Amino acid sequence: MNLTRPLIDDVELRLIRPEDAASFCAAQARSREQLGPWEPRRADEWYDPAFQADRIKGLLERDNVIPWVLAAGDRVIGTATLSNIVAGAWRSGDIGYWVDVTEVGKGLASAAVAAVCDLADTELLLHRIAASTGTDNERSQRVLTKVGFEQYGFARDYLHIDGAWRDSKLYQRILNTREPGQAPSTAG
Template sequence: MLLRPVEPGDAASFCEAQWRSREQRAPWEPQRDMEWYDPDFQTARFRELRSSDNLVPWVLIADDRVIGTATLSNIVGGAWRSGDLGYWVDVAEVGRGLASATVAAVCEIADTELLLHRIAASTKPDNTASQRVLAKNGFEQYGFARNYLHINGSWGDNNLYQRILNDRAPGEPPT
């Protein structure tokens, strides 16, 4: 497996994995229009994502195809030094530890390259698989938010998680 920044050329493979996983992902994702599965739409979206200064999108690659993604969004510097984590793995690859490995890799990059202090994540209360991934990676639940995200057609509650990556001064590199 390889975790690397998303590239516009990943769009077709991404769309194939998203289409294959659409039913499995539906309870955990916003409702998607058909354009979501269009490589041209995703190519443009990937270009936009790569140009953002507060977001880092990665793809998980195996056998030259996209089998998942991870994103750190809402990245804030200064005294906050935090970002929000999102991730998914292709339904055909679930159960192999890839989500846990991906989250571990993102945490390492966030700590040593992005110099973040904290990563936040959220899950619906019944998403026990994602909660296990977060727990394996040192995340702890710190809260609960009512009507937090509009997922699968309705506003839903979420458990809130965080992982403190380090206790360094803001922006200080690891020693």
């Protein structure tokens, strides 16, 4: 299974590696203020490469999570994570993503989300990807709608973000209408 995709210029979407920990921490630290309103509050250990290397190892061992980085060479400039992956009749997962503050506005988030959707459809054989955004996170909402997500709901007090329970807009993208687990047709 090939879970790597080229994005824009020299940036690729690839699985995160424990050796990415220091670069991940540097990108998170640079982007701390930008990400603050959209993420849980982070303890100081979040920015420690040893802590992140252990966290990454744990993520890579899980069956229901696929953690990618947006990488320019060996430099991490964002992540996209497909979590809560469920097979069977559900065939679904949840996507989360962020882009380094120094790289915002280049189309990388849209390219990464589109690539994850392609991989979820063609490699993981999923049917649906879900996402949520804060009600006032218009930038993320534009990313999702640009790549084919539709808002299907609203959830009150959905996530504990920036120190409080926050409402979220719920989005989904239906990837295909094949039978569960069936590969895309190669007939052309």
